[in-house]
Amino acid sequence: MDQDHRRALETLFARTSEPGAQARTVIGADEIARWPSDALQVLVEAGILKAWRPAATIICHGCEERCLRQVFILPTEAAEPERTGWTCDLFSDKGPFVCTTDALQRWSMSRNALAKFIGRLLGLEIKSSDREARRVRYDPIRIGCELRSLSVEFADSAVVLIGSSRIPLLDLLEWTEAGIAVDREALQVCINSSGANKSSNKSYQPSVAVRDDKKLSTEVRNRSLQREVDRLAKEHPRLSKEQLAAKAASSTVGKGMTASRIARVTRKPKKTRRKNFA
């Protein structure tokens, strides 16, 4: 997932997981304006965001006070789009200031809707949830002939618990052209490293789990780096491993990592003949 989409989801997951966050969080147009242009539509189609009633207040930018002001509908001709305005608290000689109705649009996201979406992605039904939907348990996930308990926690951040391992929800997701999907490879890594635990509540050990969490995240990240290197190798078949790593370092996946580190955690892809699909 590229950094911009990642940041959008990160914001959403953090907002909904804050200790004081209500079961429903309201997201304003100003925040959505910072996201990649396709993000809103994808999140609405996924059922994660729903249109909410427009804001009744706006932060005044007619003065330095940035005070919160009530908005009102401005009279317009029938053919004109609706406009909203506000008056400034400090400068009665200025204004009324005008904004488009779009600037007041808001969307809501509930932990319930997010939990349902995760269930749909994984093909799992929700088994139980606490009243606030802070911890949602799903039917066990089946891999081959093994079963793992699976739940999602919204506490400070959104975390997925699979068997005995914990992983940030963000690390299990991909943003594809078709929308948000599960990173099957990342899921497999988590499943492989998670022991089957029959009663996940009792055997849950936070201190151990946090360590696992970091190790897992690193492993998942290295896999996506490898995929990026594989992709680059196809694009530039003549480059050496170091040159590919340097390219990967400037990609969104490798952001913040040095080329030598990337070279260390990835392997040079084997030359593969391009398959032709009918």
Ligand SMILES: [Zn+2]
């Ligand atoms: Zn003002």
